[in-house]
Amino acid sequence: MMLRIRHIRLRAETTGGLYGADVRLDGGLTVLHAPNTSGKSTVLHAFLYALGLEQMLSPRREIPLSYAMREYIQNPTSGVEHKILESYVAVEIENANGQIMTVRRNVISEGDRRLINVTLGPALTKGSGDYAQRDYFVMDAGGAQREAGFHRLLAEFMSWNLPTVKRFDGGDCPLYVETLFPLFFVEQKVGWTAIPGAIPTQFRIREVHRRSVEFLMDFDTHDMELRRQDLELRMSAAKTDWAKSVDAMVALATASGFRAARLPMVPTALGSDVKSAYLECQQNGEWLRLQTRIAALAEQRETLEKESIPEVEDVVEGAAAEAEALSAEIMSLNAVRSAIFRDRQAELVQQASTAQRISQLEEDVQKNKDALKLQNFGSTLARELNPNHCPTCEQPIDQSLLPQGILESVMSIEDNIEYLSAQRKVFKRLADRSVAIIRELDLELISTGEDVRNKSARLRALKSDLIAPSHAASAAFIEERLRLEQELARLRDTMARFEQQLDALNEQARAWRDMLSERADLPDARLSDKDFAKLRKLEQSIRSQLVRYGFGTFPAKDLTVSDDSYRPEKEGFEIGFELSASDSVRLKWAYQLGLLDVSQGIKTNHPGLVVFDEPRQQEAAEASVAGLLAEASRIASGRSQILIATSEDLSKVEGFLQGIDCQLLVFNGKMIAPILDDINF
Incomplete structure (x- = not known):
């Protein structure tokens, strides 16, 4: 007993x-x-x-x-x-x-x-x-x-x-x-x-x-229910860990101006879905696989390594024309970057305004809920402190949230809460949209910035050739070879880190598959x-x-x-x-x-x-x-x-x-x- x-x-x-x-x-x-x-x-x-x-x-x-x-x-x-x-x-x-x-x-x-x-x-x-x-x-x-x-x-x-x-x-x-x-x-x-x-x-x-x-x-079914609930908790934690891993991979790609493609945003038991993810980089306004870009750069470097370093007199004519074209391209890219930056600043202002509006709406909703709660509880103290005052802006009202004497039909506190909540949902969607837009603009700024740096370095090397002695080695050729090697090293390092994270995500996929199997093994009979x-x-x-x-x-x-x-x-x-x-x-x-x-x-x-x-x-x-x-x-x-x-x-x-x-x-x-x-x- x-x-x-x-x-x-x-x-x-x-x-x-x-x-x-x-x-x-x-x-x-x-x-x-x-x-x-x-x-x-x-x-x-x-x-x-x-x-x-x-x-x-x-x-x-x-x-x-x-x-x-x-x-x-x-x-x-x-x-x-x-x-x-x-x-x-x-x-x-x-x-x-x-x-x-x-x-x-x-x-x-x-x-x-x-x-x-x-x-x-x-x-x-x-x-x-x-x-x-x-x-x-x-x-x-x-x-x-x-x-x-x-x-x-x-x-x-x-x-x-x-x-x-x-x-x-x-x-x-x-x-x-x-x-x-x-x-x-x-x-x-x-x-x-x-x-x-x-x-x-x-x-x-x-x-x-x-x-x-x-x-x-x-x-015993009680224990079975506890097993089910424990499995649900572990699966919920696995979803959280998966989201963190995906966020880390997206952050890695974004920091280098790349984009993660075909990356499973939710847990999957299929390793093929994980392995199918890859990085994309932007070139000449188009997105292509990073692996393709690495292969192209490696081929260019191999071609340059087979060539002997030319003298300035052999490349001076082409250098002048290329320098002029590069100057125009750099100016165009800078103009594009300025436009992107302006768009980004405008979106940041919009994002801040939206966040402020959401904060105000949440405060307004809570104030109205508090006022409704006190009203339902029959609070006399609330009436003494705020007699006929709006719970949001504290302006005096006479059973109305609108200017007095204009409209007879007014919203109740319940309707006001519903209206403010609907507005809050709309502004939260706008905030999510701003985050996505800013992310894309950041990628474009990083990508175009890398292009400007590469083209500017090439332009400086070409100008060096134009003023160098005729029998001197071409600085532009040497700079191009070094730039290719550095770019290849950077891209391969990013690719290696991405693949390492992809392997870890694949392990999470295996664990997810095990949890799905465990759930399937739970008896149908209660x-x-x-x-x-x-x-x-x-x-x-x-x-x-x-x-x-x-x-x-x-x-x-x-x-x-x-x-x-x-x-x-x-x-x-x-x-x-x-x-x-x-x-x-x-x-x-x-x-x-x-x-x-x-x-x-x-x-x-x-x-x-x-x-x-x-x-x-x-x-x-x-x-x-x-x-x-x-x-x-x-x-x-x-x-x-x-x-x-x-x-x-x-x-x-x-x-x-x-x-x-x-x-x-x-x-x-x-x-x-x-x-x-x-x-x-």
């Missing part, structure tokens, strides 16, 4: 003195009997509230306790109503290791209700002692994950390793304890309406009913043989219980438990409105106790606790109730705890319990009553 309730305490300080209730529970089956409206549900809800589980009952975060703990309480003798000054609830719980923890939480107090005080010891049953204490929080972000979050402590106390599950928005979150307790704690108002349980959906967890049953039954065995045992337990309870809509042997939804079915169809109201309750009894029954001989994550608040719904037959108590006693005898609260006629209850080993707690009047002496806690 992972969780046992030892003691529940309620206290309320009123204008008429101290009131409260104490319920001390043994293990096994306990029947709590009290008249209607005497406070049974309040006591059970106090257990949930003390553990910060009120969202299991309602997404509204309201206190799930009656007026007797929140507003006023009536003296059972005089009938006088006394206002509640302060109140709190406390529970003492024990885990499978024998560790005891006492949890206290304020109901009405000057302090924050999200604060929970934990005493590591039996402070209710043994009284105050030298026990360690610590405060935790609930009902706030991080309550299930952070060290100071109480639900993290509660999960550890119960030896629950809460898994990470997917939300509808694609994010991850833990499987909150609020989604698990409805599988073994059935409260009176809504708990009897659903199978497997009235599991809250406000946490937006995908297939939350399946995830909860899978965890409670400790299905459940393992052990999981199927647990479901069949649950199915068998439900059937045998239904026979004991007098289930009559159809033969109990026809009932099955779905391997997909884990809900009861008949002939492959989920059981719904065809059941009578009383048989629906019987099926609920059988399912909830069946989950506990499965855990008796097979390892599961069931806490070994079941709580039923008024199980005799829809006026179920007395024989059915007797069968329920007998089955509960049988199942609870396996070191489990079952607590059943009822207002059934006491004489009938005592008759049902004859021959059954259980604890019967009887309250003849209001459970929350005046207290004369109290042990402080």
Whole structure:
């Protein structure tokens, strides 16, 4: 047993003195009997509230306790109503290791209700002692994950390793304890309406009913889901690493004035796709493979190496004409570069303006959202600080974002948020476009700059030849040979580094292929043989219980438990409105106790606790109730705890319990009553 309730305490300080209730529970089956409206549900809800589980009952975060703990309480003798000054609830719980923890939480107090005080010891049953204490929080972000979050402590106390599950928005979150307790704690108002349980959906967890049953039954498919999620995380990291590698290769190419072509921008398992990538360089306004350019330059260098160095008198005539042509080409290139530079500067200005506009829009959207939030919260402070002022520009307005007296139709804050968000998307697309344009202009500047440098060096060498002695060696010829060697060395170095990065990317492609193979190897069947065995045992337990309870809509042997939804079915169809109201309750009894029954001989994550608040719904037959108590006693005898609260006629209850080993707690009047002496806690 992972969780046992030892003691529940309620206290309320009123204008008429101290009131409260104490319920001390043994293990096994306990029947709590009290008249209607005497406070049974309040006591059970106090257990949930003390553990910060009120969202299991309602997404509204309201206190799930009656007026007797929140507003006023009536003296059972005089009938006088006394206002509640302060109140709190406390529970003492024990885990499978024998560790005891006492949890206290304020109901009405000057302090924050999200604060929970934990005493590591039996402070209710043994009284105050030298026990360690610590405060935790609930009902706030991080309550299930952070060290100071109480639900993290509660999960550890119960030896629950809460898994990470997917939300509808694609994010991850833990499987909150609020989604698990409805599988073994059935409260009176809504708990009897659903199978497997009235599991809250406000946490937006995908297939939350399946995830909860899978965890409670400790299905292997749960581990399989974790494997899938781990694989998803590794694949996500691989995508990030791939993007970084591609960015590095693009940066290498851009720095040299080149362009990476056919480079896979997303991970691929095909090595051929990676190997097909290459670098391009620009020549005379056209893009060609860098390898082709290297081959052409190598051929030119080889040709020059075969030639002897000419004298100036042999090349002077051609040098003059070439120098004149080069001067014209350099002037033309400089003009082109000036135009490119102007375009780039204009685009930079546009980019800065767009970025500023995006920043303004984001600020405007946030201000409008904040204003809407405060408006929805009913903030009076916000109205006092900014009465009828625009949340963006703080100009005074009169229910309008437009000049006053011009138009009657105005946008609401919601419409304004939608409009600003749409504008933000447009400007973000413009910003992405500017980045691409600037990148292309940078490439053109680098490429044309390299051309200007090469042509200028050639022009200087030609001019040297024109003024050199006639028998001197041609400087232009020597410079051309050196330039070719340097250019070849630069291009080959860039090519070598690119190919090195390409090899690393190919390794990433192999790793990606392995992850794809791992994903393909995951079994198509969701459940393992052990999981199927647990479901069949649950199915068998439900059937045998239904026979004991007098289930009559159809033969109990026809009932099955779905391997997909884990809900009861008949002939492959989920059981719904065809059941009578009383048989629906019987099926609920059988399912909830069946989950506990499965855990008796097979390892599961069931806490070994079941709580039923008024199980005799829809006026179920007395024989059915007797069968329920007998089955509960049988199942609870396996070191489990079952607590059943009822207002059934006491004489009938005592008759049902004859021959059954259980604890019967009887309250003849209001459970929350005046207290004369109290042990402080």
